[in-house]
Amino acid sequence: MREPNNKFEKVFKCSRQEISDMLNRCMDYVGNDEMISGGVTPEIRSRFKWVVTEMLTNAIKHSGVDECTLSIKNDAKSLILEKEDVGLPLRLAEPDGQKHISWPLEGAVLPVNFQIYQNGVESLLLTSTSKTNAVFSVKEIGDGALPPVSATLNEHFGLLILAKAADEFEYEYDAQRGINRFRCVFNLKNN
Amino acid sequence: MILSTKEVNGVVQATILAVEANLTNADQFKEEMITLMVNGAKLIVVSFENVNYIDSSFLGSLVVALKYGLPRSIDIYLVALKPDVHNLLTLIRMDKVFRIFKDHEQAMETLS
Numbered sequence: 001m002r003e004p005n006n007k008f009e010k011v012f013k014c015s016r017q018e019i020s021d022m023l024n025r026c027m028d029y030v031g032n033d034e035m036i037s038g039g040v041t042p043e044i045r046s047r048f049k050w051v052v053t054e055m056l057t058n059a060i061k062h063s064g065v066d067e068c069t070l071s072i073k074n075d076a077k078s079l080i081l082e083k084e085d086v087g088l089p090l091r092l093a094e095p096d097g098q099k100h101i102s103w104p105l106e107g108a109v110l111p112v113n114f115q116i117y118q119n120g121v122e123s124l125l126l127t128s129t130s131k132t133n134a135v136f137s138v139k140e141i142g143d144g145a146l147p148p149v150s151a152t153l154n155e156h157f158g159l160l161i162l163a164k165a166a167d168e169f170e171y172e173y174d175a176q177r178g179i180n181r182f183r184c185v186f187n188l189k190n191n
Numbered sequence: 192m193i194l195s196t197k198e199v200n201g202v203v204q205a206t207i208l209a210v211e212a213n214l215t216n217a218d219q220f221k222e223e224m225i226t227l228m229v230n231g232a233k234l235i236v237v238s239f240e241n242v243n244y245i246d247s248s249f250l251g252s253l254v255v256a257l258k259y260g261l262p263r264s265i266d267i268y269l270v271a272l273k274p275d276v277h278n279l280l281t282l283i284r285m286d287k288v289f290r291i292f293k294d295h296e297q298a299m300e301t302l303s
Binding site: 122149151 | 211213214215244246247248250251252254255257258261262275278279282283284285287288
């Protein structure tokens, strides 16, 4: 069935076997010049594919529900991927596992700044300016040289990929409706 | 089985058979890699020649395998990465963690 212009919305059944089909549907959409005026560059297509994959993987691993909604919107300047579900709110641990943070941020002193991950050369950071939102960013740290591989090397890359592959990555928790909304924005520089 | 393996001059050459290296086969990959190490491999050269895309789950399994091998003096090399796969490793700087070669032959040449 043909999608209406500038809008893609699909329900994803949170199952490993569904990843490939949903990924292909999303990539077909962004690869269709009729849907996105001027098309999407191969570089943005690659980044978009990584982001869709991680969104779907996170839905299966962390949402705790059977389905979520994936939507793609675009205009001349940006391409936006959103995932919504009514599952478990975001909960994150610092790299040492000692400190956790979860949404909504009841009792937190705002703004909240939180380091999720660091590998010696870059740090994945989260900033919340309200009880219900989170903006992810990556900051360079250290002298640019990756430390030797050790047992402490982190093997959780999902959020890092989302934060680095998208131009903007944020989370919002709609407390009234119990909805988790993850949003990734891609700047369409060449479109 | 997600890996096809053969031993060449004491090196295990493993080829990932899956086209999509993701959540569906990440655990299996990790188990097969660790089994190779338990069975005595000292160097595993993993070919991604069939892999069109990879996700964080599979990358996580790769790092878990590397960390398992580290205290046992077992190394893992990667070969035949397609551009999209290589670019994702570069994005998260795993290209600095693993030694990456064009193919099995180039990886083996570094050992001689």
